[in-house]
Amino acid sequence: MKKIDWARKLTSRKFWASIVGFVTPILTMAQVPENTVVQVTAIIMAGGALIAYIIGEGLTDAAAVGTQEKEVVGE
Numbered sequence: 001m002k003k004i005d006w007a008r009k010l011t012s013r014k015f016w017a018s019i020v021g022f023v024t025p026i027l028t029m030a031q032v033p034e035n036t037v038v039q040v041t042a043i044i045m046a047g048g049a050l051i052a053y054i055i056g057e058g059l060t061d062a063a064a065v066g067t068q069e070k071e072v073v074g075e
Helices: 006-010 013-029 034-074
Strands: none
Touching: 006 034, 013 034
């Protein structure tokens, strides 16, 4: 069984767009007011952007630590 790369998934704009594409019709079908649907969609996309930024920065920092250790050892 293949392991899911969650860091890659959570930083994907396509993933967050698909979440919105799944949630929006459900809210519409449940007859939630349009203004609320727009607000929920905005919250999902803002949360997705924040999560993608945090994970992306974490991966960048982790890669930089490996590079810095090599530079210090090589001196």
